[in-house]
Amino acid sequence: MTLHQERAAAVRRLVDKSRAIEKAGVTRANLEKIGGLLASLAARAELFPQEEFPLGADGGIYRLAEDPDHRFALYASAGGAGKKVPPHNHTTWAIIAGVHGAERNVVYDRLDNGAREDFVQLREAPAKEKTLRRGDVISYLPDDFHHIETPAGSGNALHLHFYGLSLEHLPDRVSVDMATGNAKRFMAKAKILTPLLEVQQVKAMLKSGEIFGFFDVREEGEFSIQGHPLFATPLPLSRLEPRVLALLPDPHTRIVLMDSGDEAADPQWLGRANRAAAKLSQLGYTNVAVMKGGLKAWRDAGYEVFTGVNVPSKAFGEVVEHENDTPRIDAADLQKLVDAKTDLVILDSRPMPEFNNMSIPGGVDCPGAELVYRVKDFAPRPETLVVVNCAGRTRSIIGAQSLINAGLPNKVIALKNGTMGWHLAGLKVARGETKSFGPQGPEAAKFAQAAAANIAKKMNIKKIDKAGLDKLVAKGGPLYRLDVRDPAEYAQGHLKGFRHAAGGQLVQATDQYVGARGATIVLHDNDGVRATMTAHWLMQMNWSEVYVLDHKPAAGELTTEAEPRFPAGFAVPTPATVAPAELNKSLEQALVIDLDTSLRYRDGHVPGAWFAVRAGLAKTIPEMLAKQKGVTRIVLVSPDGEIAALAAAEAADAAGGLPVAVLAGGMKAWRAAKLPTEAGHTRMADPPTDVWYRPYDFKDNIEGAMRQYLEWEVDLVPQVARDGDAAFNVLKA
Numbered sequence: 248m249t250l251h252q253e254r255a256a257a258v259r260r261l262v263d264k265s266r267a268i269e270k271a272g273v274t275r276a277n278l279e280k281i282g283g284l285l286a287s288l289a290a291r292a293e294l295f296p297q298e299e300f301p302l303g304a305d306g307g308i309y310r311l312a313e314d315p316d317h318r319f320a321l322y323a324s325a326g327g328a329g330k331k332v333p334p335h336n337h338t339t340w341a342i343i344a345g346v347h348g349a350e351r352n353v354v355y356d357r358l359d360n361g362a363r364e365d366f367v368q369l370r371e372a373p374a375k376e377k378t379l380r381r382g383d384v385i386s387y388l389p390d391d392f393h394h395i396e397t398p399a400g401s402g403n404a405l406h407l408h409f410y411g412l413s414l415e416h417l418p419d420r421v422s423v424d425m426a427t428g429n430a431k432r433f434m435a436k437a438k439i440l441t442p443l444l445e446v447q448q449v450k451a452m453l454k455s456g457e458i459f460g461f462f463d464v465r466e467e468g469e470f471s472i473q474g475h476p477l478f479a480t481p482l483p484l485s486r487l488e489p490r491v492l493a494l495l496p497d498p499h500t501r502i503v504l505m506d507s508g509d510e511a512a513d514p515q516w517l518g519r520a521n522r523a524a525a526k527l528s529q530l531g532y533t534n535v536a537v538m539k540g541g542l543k544a545w546r547d548a549g550y551e552v553f554t555g556v557n558v559p560s561k562a563f564g565e566v567v568e569h570e571n572d573t574p575r576i577d578a579a580d581l582q583k584l585v586d587a588k589t590d591l592v593i594l595d596s597r598p599m600p601e602f603n604n605m606s607i608p609g610g611v612d613c614p615g616a617e618l619v620y621r622v623k624d625f626a627p628r629p630e631t632l633v634v635v636n637c638a639g640r641t642r643s644i645i646g647a648q649s650l651i652n653a654g655l656p657n658k659v660i661a662l663k664n665g666t667m668g669w670h671l672a673g674l675k676v677a678r679g680e681t682k683s684f685g686p687q688g689p690e691a692a693k694f695a696q697a698a699a700a701n702i703a704k705k706m707n708i709k710k711i712d713k714a715g716l717d718k719l720v721a722k723g724g725p726l727y728r729l730d731v732r733d734p735a736e737y738a739q740g741h742l743k744g745f746r747h748a749a750g751g752q753l754v755q756a757t758d759q760y761v762g763a764r765g766a767t768i769v770l771h772d773n774d775g776v777r778a779t780m781t782a783h784w785l786m787q788m789n790w791s792e793v794y795v796l797d798h799k800p801a802a803g804e805l806t807t808e809a810e811p812r813f814p815a816g817f818a819v820p821t822p823a824t825v826a827p828a829e830l831n832k833s834l835e836q837a838l839v840i841d842l843d844t845s846l847r848y849r850d851g852h853v854p855g856a857w858f859a860v861r862a863g864l865a866k867t868i869p870e871m872l873a874k875q876k877g878v879t880r881i882v883l884v885s886p887d888g889e890i891a892a893l894a895a896a897e898a899a900d901a902a903g904g905l906p907v908a909v910l911a912g913g914m915k916a917w918r919a920a921k922l923p924t925e926a927g928h929t930r931m932a933d934p935p936t937d938v939w940y941r942p943y944d945f946k947d948n949i950e951g952a953m954r955q956y957l958e959w960e961v962d963l964v965p966q967v968a969r970d971g972d973a974a975f976n977v978l979k980a
Contacts (some may be wrong), residue, residue: 248455251501254294255534258312258497261288261318265409273411274339278386281409282342288345290382290408295323297347297405299536299698302327309440312529312852314411315816320413322439326350326404331396334369334423339411342386345379348397348404352377352385352462355392359428366421367392367430379406391422401482441504441524443539446548449503452480458765459501460494463542464523464862465516467556468845468936469507474552476545479505480758483841484523485861485937488893491530492814493746494762496724499530508541517867522862530814551970555959557756563788563965563975564641564755569964570977574660578672581634581662581955585609589868592625592634592934593662594618596646598734599683605666605676605943607636612683615646615751616731616777619698621684623691629656632688636662636669638941640960642755649780651980660957665750667942667953673755689942692774699779703795706783706978708798716769719794725766730754731781732772740805742798743772748863750781768794773799804807822895824911825882827920836879838871838905840864842890842897844913845935846944851924852919853884853910860934861894865933868901888913 248256265281279685288294300309301324307325314320322345334355343352354375359368369392377385378398379690384484387393389411410417421430437913452459453476463475463484470481482490495502504527506519520537529536538544554562567573576584584591593610595602602612615619626633633655635646640663641746645662662668666676687695699793702708711719719726722770730741731750741747747759752769761768770778770789778795785793813819830837830853841848841858848858857875859867881902883891890907910917928935941951967973 249501250294251534251536255499255855257291257294258321258900259287259533261409262312262314262321263798264732266319269411270685273388274938275386275388276834278340278342278388278920282384282386285344285407285409286341286382286384289346289384292346292381292943295346295405297325297403299444300325300405301443302403306438307435308408308414308438309438309442310525310528311442312533315529315531317416317529317911318411318415319520322408322409322410322411323442324406326406328397328403329400329401331757332394334392334425336392336421337387337388337410338387338389338417338419340387342384342409343379343395344384344407344409345381346405346407347381349401350379350404350406351398352397352724353381353396355388357392365430366428367421367453369423369425371757373438373498396486401794402851413505422973425603439525441521441535441537441803444503444536446538446544446550449538450548450972452503453764456765457501458502458763460525460725460762461505461764462517462762463492463505464508464912465874466862466937467662468938468940469653471554471556471627472936473542474554475542476505476624477551477553477562477967477972480501480762481556482523482762484526485517486890487523487526488817489812490810491527491532491887493760493810494531495725496727497562497723497763498814499533499723500718500725500763500766501534501536501540502532503536505538505545508539508542508545511941515863519862530817533715540969543787549903551966553963553966553970557758558963559788560755560757561960562640562967562973564573565964566643566967566975567648567787567977568640568661571648571651571980574658575643575647575649575663576587576634576660578669578674582672582674582977584632589632590628590630591634591637593634594622594625594646596635596642597636597911598749599681601638602683603679603681605638606680607662607666607669608677610636610677610680610682612680614639614733614749615642615747616781617684617733617751617753618646618649619655619689619780620695620776620882621691622655623686623694624688627690628719633657634662637941639665639667639957642751643802645754645784646751649784650956652702652978653780655694655699664957665739669958670884671950671953687761695753695776696774699776702783703779706786708782710775710796711769713796716798719767719769726911727761727766727768728771729760729768731908732770736773738807739806741806742771742800743806744810746810750777753781754784757785757790761790765790765792767794769796770796771796771798779806783978787975787977789976819889820892822892823906823908824888825908826911827917827922830882830910831922836876836877838875838881839867840868840881840883840895841872841914842883842885843939845928845931845933846940846963847886847939849926849935851918851926854923856884856925856927857930857932858928858935860937861890861897863933864894864898865901868898869903871932872903872905878905880908882910884910884914886913887915920976
């Protein structure tokens with residue numbers, strides 16, 4: 248167990264035991280019991296290295312724990328020599344224990360009767376005063392008054408402060424001017440921070456094999472364009488709540504967050520990693536740190552920075568092609584074979600929506616994990632040439648190599664550069680195609696079962712039964728249970744606890760499904776074929792703890808219910824709403840803010856609506872209000888209203904008193920009502936760097952974007968080698 252795992256576990260034990268004690272009542276006797284627990288934790292000073300809790304310009308109060316309802320909040324509080332705060336109460340119980348250095352606690356007796364809200368008479372109580380050093384503790388009832396100071400000459404101090412309610416939720420605290428007795432109520436203004444890690448520590452964690460989540464909370468477009476560490480996973484602050492549970496199902500897994508780190512160049516987004524840490528803590532995640540200096544510090548340390556998205560998977564695809572010399576064919580040469588009426592089949596390894604958008608004429612949709620499972624239905628004769636394609640390169644390479652690894656007797660080739668290569672060759676792509684697979688035939692099943700058994704033996708793939716799965720669940724830690732079948736099969740019934748992750752997409756974009764590096768993954772399907780083929784790729788990508796669940800569920804074990812999208816105890820807020828028809832009648836008086844992606848905003852939005860990114864509303868709402876006069880309310884819009892509802896409170900903070908509402912049902916409801924829309928990037932409060940634009944998403948110079956993308960993908964191989972963190976172990980066919 249690492250230091251940080253020990254600290255997180257010790258903090259959880261403290262909070263759990265304290266919660267049980269407090270249930271008996273907030274009394275001095277019970278606070279003394281909790282204080283004893285806190286003192287024991289504080290005595291373990293090695294768990295709280297001061298470099299992780301520095302005293303800086305933003306102060307030095309670091310959140311260690313906070314319940315989802317903001318109760319039982321524990322902080323590490325750093326103080327410099329001479330630090331002093333005025334006498335105050337807390338309105339909740341408070342306990343302080345020493346860790347490093349000294350902190351003087353001056354305690355007061357209250358002399359007045361409390362009749363006046365604006366006046367409090369205090370007198371120092373020297374007998375109660377206490378200077379806290381390592382392991383010392385003092386406790387306060389809600390109405391006790393004290394002040395703290397760091398004695399001169401004692402150096403920086405670090406102490407644990409434990410409260411019955413978080414510092415950000417104590418609106419009735421009273422601060423007293425000792426000279427006049429004037430009392431005023433105040434909200435704590437201190438910025439609550441998150442423990443810090445140096446980039447060198449994070450780099451060492453990546454090399455050590457430690458299991459942790461490494462999340463970049465910038466917007467996806469920034470992540471792609473500005474670059475990121477190879478194994479950083481995108482988790483945009485703007486969409487954190489609905490994405491985090493699937494990416495990190497275990498709330499006690501260690502998390503490291505990063506952002507740009509360049510405060511001078513990035514003032515609008517200042518402190519996104521710290522803001523994300525606060526959200527995660529309130530969602531129940533217990534072991535969160537921020538990488539100090541973010542991307543800027545990573546780059547300054549000389550570490551590799553990768554552009555693009557799904558980079559580990561795409562880099563792996565290039566390595567597979569390099570190691571196996573996967574057969575490939577240029578678009579022009581494939582067209583010649585088609586013109587010559589060669590016996591061939593073109594299998595498109597992408598999901599149906601992508602295939603429907605753009606495909607190779609004559610192609611059939613057969614996503615990655617379905618290829619080995621169904622290939623004999625499309626190519627029953629060994630003489631048939633099998634061509635695998637995708638949009639670019641990765642899924643073509645992995646798909647073709649899957650069939651080769653499976654021992655398909657047919658000649659198999661990947662279409663070089665996929666539909667992009669086809670377009671760049673001047674050939675016409677098909678649009679709107681829906682040709683796909685049907686039920687698996689007996690010959691396809693026979694081949695697939697034999698191929699999977701051979702792969703499982705060759706790769707030593709670990710199979711477990713239901714009892715084995717139960718043991719993994721009981722063991723704890725990050726566990727990903729993924730059903731790799733076709734979406735329609737999953738929807739018809741799946742084991743409870745298993746999320747959907749079509750096998751080909753899981754290999755193509757692993758970081759969209761598994762957020763904890765080195766975690767345990769259990770794959771399931773109906774007969775083991777697709778799970779085995781997916782597992783054999785994940786193992787080559789260095790996911791060592793991958794299991795195939797060998798279990799045929801009874802009808803009573805299956806569910807059609809979707810897995811929860813949010814952590815336990817969290818509910819989407821229910822702000823005021825406005826119906827589409829009502830908004831349409833009052834557009835001139837409303838500041839309409841569209842929080843969907845800039846790509847979908849471009850393709851259609853409420854007339855007059857602005858595009859903005861949720862994470863930047865504190866800055867952009869005042870700017871929009873300054874440009875749009877006569878506004879009487881703010882209306883937030885998102886696809887179905889969910890992101891808008893999550894953003895409503897943040898928008899209200901920046902609205903200057905204007906009422907904030909959400910478009911009921913979002914843009915789906917607006918379109919269903921057949922109300923007018925407007926297209927284009929017409930009013931941009933933020934630049935369109937919120938999402939990654941695929942080459943064919945651009946309106947201009949599509950060919951240039953395609954060439955640039957394909958060159959980038961090929962160049963990943965030497966960059967991954969320079970980085971040194973990937974440990975791919977490619978199976979030689």
